[in-house]
Amino acid sequence: MGTHDEGEVSRRRFDVADAAPLLLDARGAVTSWTRRAEELLGYGAAEAVGRGLERLLTEADALRAPEVLERARREGGWAGLLWARREDGRAVPVMARITPAAEPGGVSRWLLLLSEVGEDAPGWNMSRSMLEQMLGGSPIGIAIVDTDLRFVWSNAALARFGGGPPRDRLGLRLADVQPGLDSEAIEAQMRRVLATGETVVGYEHLGHLRSAPHRETAHMMSFTRLDDDRGRPTGVYYTVVDITDRHRARQRLALLDRAGRRIGRTLDIVRTAQELADVTVPGFADAVTVDLLEPVLRGAEPTADGMPAEGVSLRRAGLRTAQWWGDAPDASPVDAGDLLSASAGGGGRLTGSPAVSYPLGSPPARCLVTGRPWRGERAEGPGEAWTRALPSAGGAASVLIVPVRARGAVLGVTTFLRRRGREPFGEDDLALAEDLVSRAAVCVDNARRYTRERAAALVLQRNLLPHRLPEQDAVEASACYRPADELTGLGGDWYDLIPLSAARVALVVGEVPGFGIDAAAAMGRVRTAVRTLAALDLPPEEVLAHLDDLVARMAAEEDPASDGPDGAQAVGAGCLYVVYDPVGGRCVMAAAGHPAPAVVLPDGSVTFVELPQGPPLGAGGMPFEAAEVILPEGSVLALHTDGLLAKGTEGTGGASVAGSTWEATHAGEGEGAGESGGTGRTADAEKAGHAGEATEAGRASDAEGAETATGTGDARGAEHAGKAGEAGKAEMPGEAREATEAAQAVDAEGAETATDAGEATDAGEAEKVGSMGRTASTPAGERERLRRALEHRAASLDLRCQAVIDALVPDRPYDDVALLMARTRRLPPDRVAEWELPADPAAVAEARRTANRRLADWGLEELSFTTELVVSELVTNAIRYAAGPIRLRLIRERALTCEVFDGAATAPHPRHPRATDEGGRGLLLVSQLSRRWGTRFLPEGKVIWSEQPLTDPGV
16 A cells, blocks of 8 residues: 555544454554454454454555554554455455554553445445535535425535525425426425335426526436435435536527428428428527518519618518417417418519518618627617517517528528517527528528529410410310429420411310420420411321421431520420311311320210321321311310320320320320419300201301312322321221211211211221221220210319319329310301302402392491402402312301312412502402401312401491
């Protein structure tokens, strides 16, 4: 044992009650032995008496025994640590204290006190004085309560928590000392320890101490039962440690984690601002407002202009108050939809979000200008007019305003409020608020950028699709469009209704592969080309042939290194082009890599047109062919893209280049989500008597002659670039029941034209058309799904169109969906007049008189003069330059149409004659007197037509 150990041990107090005493003579031999010494070392008195001290120690300490005795004589005593050897040979550490035992004859004996210092020994380390020193000087709050849970002892460290010094606690209970704590919960822990004897360690408790009544503190407590010598409980010993800093650090980390998970879950600006308010109430603040600059809510860049003299105006995007705040009934957040309402026009003009104003120089205005936060102890006071924009609660004890700043721009301000009775915001709270708001600011700015991009995309989409379907008398139409791209609302599907000459309309549905802005841009180019080709009055198969060439050229001319929209995006597009003539109900259609339309007959039954299928646009391959059907009045044509029947096969969406049939393109559907949208026009279907209608339809068809395509028409050769032969009139129902069902549908209308068409189609060509149609038919299972959806009736065509979309398209469609439904109408026989004219100049005068009489019958006498000029010029040109039969036809619908048919295949060209020219002014007069005019080529010749508006709106 070294000198340091001896000094340390000698300074410690020695508990005699626990020591084993024995007497040594002057030489160090044992002369007296005690029972306590026998219990400690195991030797009996007979064995121990007479032994020297060195024989009771281990070998190492036995060598020190003479030195120890010498020091005791010299210094008057000695104390230190020795290793004693028990009878069984085991070494035992003991604290030894040697004191001289004085006798009359001088010092002749030594009193040796041995005290075991092991872990279980009741020796000097458990002495009362040392325990008092250890507990009284501990920095941890310690107290002892009796079985009635009243204080019997506490240390000075516990007084730092409030409640007075230890002497003031004696006889009191915890509720008397700390009324701000949940004493019942703490005493419940004490009673459990008294009852079970099980120690409770690490019990955490939140409350308000007397030393800090406005500050919530956290404590960790441990409880241990104290027993007497007989094992009966005498009280509870407990310790208290202040862990407020640790608790608040955990709370901050939890709040930041919660904010990371809950803020920015969407790309909606208002919702993101509301999420910031929701996540901080009530844990961090009692009320929160998030005010953003108005341009930010529109997706625009925040204005960097100077502050106006009257202050700044913001829009409240987020608000949350705790249940106990003011008059607020609960802590429910403000509905984001009530805060922001964008106009239907898509301009983003705010009409519903509340505006808040802050005067110049107020803390929120300064935060906007400087970009630095502001912290104040009061929210109300003299001259604090800016507080009127905050939630009213009779004044807040503490206010914290943090600018919403992202990427160097200030987007708005966030205001945190705490009520009276709660600890004011501190520096740690300011740092936490800045962290929260900075995270939310990035999410708000991302949502702002998305809003801006989406607004631009929606403007593009609205300009690429029809704003509304044009009004006309041929069909009642309604359309729905649902994009697969939920974020942008863009897609490559489109629909169109194009008025043509002679009261006819073109119905178009198509799709471009892919999603997003590239697909939408390619779709816009293709749709514009379709409308341009439609204005040329070409047959459907020729429109698709020219469109196919155009798409192939766009792909070939595209620069591979360009970052702009790819012209090859349109390759593989699908398109269905249908022309419906209300004079006779004739419907001609052609398809390029696109599903055929469905037809709902007037009796409610659903059939599908067996349509010859051409390759997708730009893919090359077989020429396009047309199919022709006669539709009864009141039939509903359903033109749709393949997304209507998509079942979730992942791919690029739209039509596929690889396949020439729709089944092949159907495998290329993509997955996405979007919001439903649709546009349409509803009008009551005109009810015409079946009797006489078919007769007029047949007469009109016969009078039109070459304009009506027949099943035995000649090949167009070079004039029909995309057509190898004339398509026959394929009746609507397919395969085994084709002829029978077609006849039944026509009989229901009382028409005979279907029979004539069937006779005009030879069996061999009909078989050819039927086989080509079957190669592109919709799969039977999907046809059945569509059939069931179309069989459900609705009050209007708009509702029926929307019902089909809702029944077949999931909320998150796998592909873009476009559906165009058109209910057919027939022009009454008395609105169409037709005459055969001889190729004689004298017939011009008779044509004028005949036209005048019909205008008088229609009540259109005010158009007689202009109509005479138009009829005279067109008939004269036909007689002078054409050969073969000449027909004149007048059609009265929303405009007055005048048509002259001749057998020539040359196109007329208007010119500007000189003042001295005797002729050449005919077509110039027609163009000046007409709203529009044009030429429509037929296999047998051409038709020159002119439209004049009806001057009387009531006609």
